[in-house]
Amino acid sequence: MNTALQPILELTIIIPGMFLAYLPVKSYIHAGSHKSFSDAGTDHADPSFLSLLLWLVPLLAIASILGGVICYHRNLSTTWILFPLLPCLFLLYHKTLQISIWKSVSVFLAVCAVFACVNSLSRAISALLMMPEEPALGSLLRLLWQHPDTDGIPLWFCTNAGFFYNLICWGFVLVAWYPASHAVRAMVEDDNFAQTWYVFWMIPLLFTGLNLFMVPRYKSTLYTGRILQGYIVISLVLLVILALFYTMFLLMAISLNRNARLQQENHFLSLQKQRYDTLLAAIEEARHARHDLRHHFVQLSSLAEQGDLEKIRQYLENATNKIPDLDMHFCENRAADSVIGYYCALAKRENIPFHAQTDLPAKITADEIDMCLVLSNLLENALEASLKTSAAKRSINISAYLHSPHLLLIQVTNPFDGEIHEKNHVFQSSKRHGNGVGIQSVRRIAEKNGGASTFTYESSVFSAKIMLRI
Structure with a gap:
């Protein structure tokens, strides 16, 4: 029936x-x-x-x-x-x-x-x-x-x-x-x-x-x-x-x-290897600089006896330029330090000011691959945006630190020129048609373990704030 x-x-x-x-x-x-x-x-x-x-x-x-x-x-x-x-x-x-x-x-x-x-x-x-x-x-x-x-x-x-x-x-x-x-x-x-x-x-x-x-x-x-x-x-x-x-x-x-x-993992290991080689080269240059320091004092003493201040100034300027930049160590965590150092080198190669304030311990309970993916995606986006910005406005700023034993906070800011396209709260790619992959990847990594992410852009400054639970 x-x-x-x-x-x-x-x-x-x-x-x-x-x-x-x-x-x-x-x-x-x-x-x-x-x-x-x-x-x-x-x-x-x-x-x-x-x-x-x-x-x-x-x-x-x-x-x-x-x-x-x-x-x-x-x-x-x-x-x-x-x-x-x-x-x-x-x-x-x-x-x-x-x-x-x-x-x-x-x-x-x-x-x-x-x-x-x-x-x-x-x-x-x-x-x-x-x-x-x-x-x-x-x-x-x-x-x-x-x-x-x-x-x-x-x-x-x-x-x-x-x-x-x-x-x-x-x-x-x-x-x-x-x-x-x-x-x-x-x-x-x-x-x-x-x-x-x-x-x-x-x-x-x-x-x-x-x-x-x-x-x-x-x-x-x-x-x-x-x-x-x-x-x-x-x-x-x-x-x-x-x-x-x-x-x-x-x-x-x-x-x-x-x-x-x-x-x-292999990519980040290669970054660590490059980072290690760079630090070794910087240490070797610093050792040679210390070895040559006595010769510099002798030369400066000779110029001082002659009273030639202009030659002293030129000599000091040339000697200063030969001193290696040892501002290459950003934090104790080797994985994060390698990623930040890699993008810092890329930024300096393009004459983009790079400012980092990081305080990450050597051992972090967070998934280091996820942490490095967040850092690399954010810094890569910041570098690409800076390259499209006028030289006078270029800069990249990053801060990363532990807010508590179980919270890792990361913030990256950079100026930008042009327009940022957002559709249904999803950022559109500037390199191809469709959704942007980098920010979406960062957002998913942050939220998959109860973290959070916010992305804002105003006054020609893009800011990304990420919280990772560890």
Whole structure:
């Protein structure tokens, strides 16, 4: 017997679907991007995600109930509601995120593909539960074949199959919760994996299309021969293949991320090696300068006896220029000191004043790779902006220190000329079309462990303030 609950149950799966789609991209929700230093706490729960659920879940529930009631009274398949509803849900999904269209499409379609496979399996379960007794099967098939649009034909899953459909979908959410919130989230946030999203969406789209292609036009088709058994097997095989593909894709992403991490470590090690060689050269120059100091005194004494003050001034000026610049040590932490020293050398090569006030101990409990990525991204942006600024206004200022045993504060300021483009609170790249990668990377590193970041630009001065929890 058909009830209004049947189409409603078919549509309520949009609730676990949207919930699962948001798990890997919680850090991209609009409200979460405005977290201030005072808002950052030890609790890793994202308040923006919780506030989103408070209005999204009731909205989805209302949409499911209204859609189910319309299907029931109009005797329509839920497909007529679901197909126009999905684009609206995607638009809502994308607009609530600070994320590229490729990533949002890929994640959304990935969830749709899984739920499409579960839909096919639930359709088979529904057909099994509503299978007629064998003596009446022939007459029923003839009825369905001759009158495929008769009101007596069930348009929706039976009630038990509807509950099974929702149970499996929520079960998949629970199973995927941890990998979606950690491994998949890291994959989404990994800038080294950005190009892959341009093609990933094709696979879930293909699986969704295969499941739609499998939907029989008439219910009687499933009761013909062994079609129902084959339908169940194919539905399970598609679901397993899709799960294996997602697993392989995730493992590939983890491997690529590990390789990128190693490359970053090698890069920072090379910076430390350059820094070490520079310090050794400076120390050697200082040793030679001290050795030559006695000869300078003899020469100055001779010039003083002659009373030639102009030659004394010229001699002192030449000797001062030959004294090596030993202002090359910025802090006790070797990793941070290497990065700051590297960009200080680049700045001095371009005659850009570089001022650093850093007080970082040799041992910091923070992830040094993340700390160095923040420093290098900020200093690289500051250097590039300074190169585009008039020579008289150029300067780079950085301060980094421990505010408390568990808080590391970093601030970088630099003047800039021109305009800074910001779209939906995301800075646009000045080197290419699209979102800027450096600041987004800094923001994600800061916020992933409960830290915070603020970026301001006024009076032709750009300022970045970062708080890292350690």
